[in-house]
Amino acid sequence: MTKSNTRFKEGFNQCLDLIDGQDVGTELPGEVNIAEMLNISRTTVRNILSSLNDLGIIDWQGRVKTILRHSKKAERFSDRETSPVSEKIEGKFLEWILQGDIPPNTQLNELELARQFDVGTSTVREFLISFSRFGLIEKKLNHRWVLRGFTKEYALELSYVREMFELDAVRNFVDFPDDHPAWEKLDRLEEEHRSLLDHIETRFSRFSELDARFHATLTSVSKNRFVTEFQDIISLIFHFHYQWNKKDEKERNEAAIREHLTYIAALRSRDGAQIQTEAAKHLSTARQTLLRSLLEN
Numbered sequence: 617m618t619k620s621n622t623r624f625k626e627g628f629n630q631c632l633d634l635i636d637g638q639d640v641g642t643e644l645p646g647e648v649n650i651a652e653m654l655n656i657s658r659t660t661v662r663n664i665l666s667s668l669n670d671l672g673i674i675d676w677q678g679r680v681k682t683i684l685r686h687s688k689k690a691e692r693f694s695d696r697e698t699s700p701v702s703e704k705i706e707g708k709f710l711e712w713i714l715q716g717d718i719p720p721n722t723q724l725n726e727l728e729l730a731r732q733f734d735v736g737t738s739t740v741r742e743f744l745i746s747f748s749r750f751g752l753i754e755k756k757l758n759h760r761w762v763l764r765g766f767t768k769e770y771a772l773e774l775s776y777v778r779e780m781f782e783l784d785a786v787r788n789f790v791d792f793p794d795d796h797p798a799w800e801k802l803d804r805l806e807e808e809h810r811s812l813l814d815h816i817e818t819r820f821s822r823f824s825e826l827d828a829r830f831h832a833t834l835t836s837v838s839k840n841r842f843v844t845e846f847q848d849i850i851s852l853i854f855h856f857h858y859q860w861n862k863k864d865e866k867e868r869n870e871a872a873i874r875e876h877l878t879y880i881a882a883l884r885s886r887d888g889a890q891i892q893t894e895a896a897k898h899l900s901t902a903r904q905t906l907l908r909s910l911l912e913n
Contacts, residue, residue: 625693627656628664632687633822635673637811644674644681645804653804705743708733710853724753724761750849771853771910775903778850779896782831785838786895789883792837799884801833806880809873816870823869827854830876854906868905875901 631654635644644650644665651661669676671691675684712718712732726744730737744753744761752770754762764770792798808826812819828851835843875898882894 623656624660624663627654627660628667629692630654631664631668632673632692633825634808635668635683636686636819637808637815637822638683640683640685642683644683646679649800649804652801705733705735705739706747709743709747718763720764720767722763723756724763726759726761768907768910771906772903774850774853775899775906777846778831778854779899779903781838781840781843781846782835782899783892783895784840785835785843786883786891787888788837788839789891790886790888792886798833798837802880802883805830805833806877809876809880813870813873813877816866816873820866820869823873824854827872827876854902872898872901872905 631650634650634653638644645653647658647661647665650665651658654661665674665676665681668674673683673685673687673691675682709729724744726737726740729744730740733740741759744755747753748755748761752764754764756762789798805826809830812822812826831854832847832851835847875894879894879898882890885891
């Protein structure tokens with residue numbers, strides 16, 4: 617499967633999430649806005665909209681794209697179809713670490729991992745080399761690696777780095793002019809949060825993806841060049857903690873959505889002290905939830 621085809625299918629599913637979060641009869645945003653929201657090209661957006669129109673999910677007339685109905689499960693592409701090989705092994709590796717009883721200093725063998733994850737050894741090697749920069753694994757001789765482990769200490773260090781970067785980034789909202797693109801992104805995120813909250817009984821499991829985009833949007837305004845590098849592992853770990861701990865999932869996600877909305881209100885106030893207070897409060901809650909998930913699993 618080509619990268620572009622995979623990206624289309626992933627974007628198609630994301631667009632269905634966007635549609636399912638809105639009421640029937642609502643107009644979708646413009647192609648440029650959708651492309652920015654889903655981080656895909658306008659060409660891919662147009663292909664997706666064309667498919668949605670053919671399926672009768674939307675009515676596309678010129679610039680007006682109206683939601684006719686919500687999606688059906690059978691219309692979505694499966695995870696197997698939407699995940700590139702690199703993302704599949706990334707997901708399998710993190711799931712293996714986080715859900716398995718894998719102690720620190722465990723020896724890893726490229727061939728054994730390739731067999732376990734059903735991929736080639738070169739794919740495993742490329743992934744491990746790339747992933748080693750985050751400090752979870754360390755390379756040794758003869759294609760062997762050592763797992764340093766996702767421990768309580770690692771989770772704390774990761775959380776503190778996240779808090780440091782995000783608290784610094786959100787200071788910028790105090791001085792943003794009204795026409796800064798960050799405000800438009802924040803508007804769309806608030807709409808998605810409120811829509812998800814309205815349908816929390818049935819769609820609470822979709823929060824992890826929204827949470828990742830919310831925090832990525834906030835840190836994206838940072839002027840620190842190292843933020844993007846660390847945002848990858850931060851998003852991965854916090855995303856997977858939502859996946860592996862299902863205890864009180866709906867209640868936890870609902871509480872987090874409400875904290876996000878309070879956080880957004882603080883950002884809009886442009887009050888530096890209020891922004892820092894609400895940001896610190898939410899990030900502290902997220903840290904405690906991550907640690908509790910780790911200890912319970």
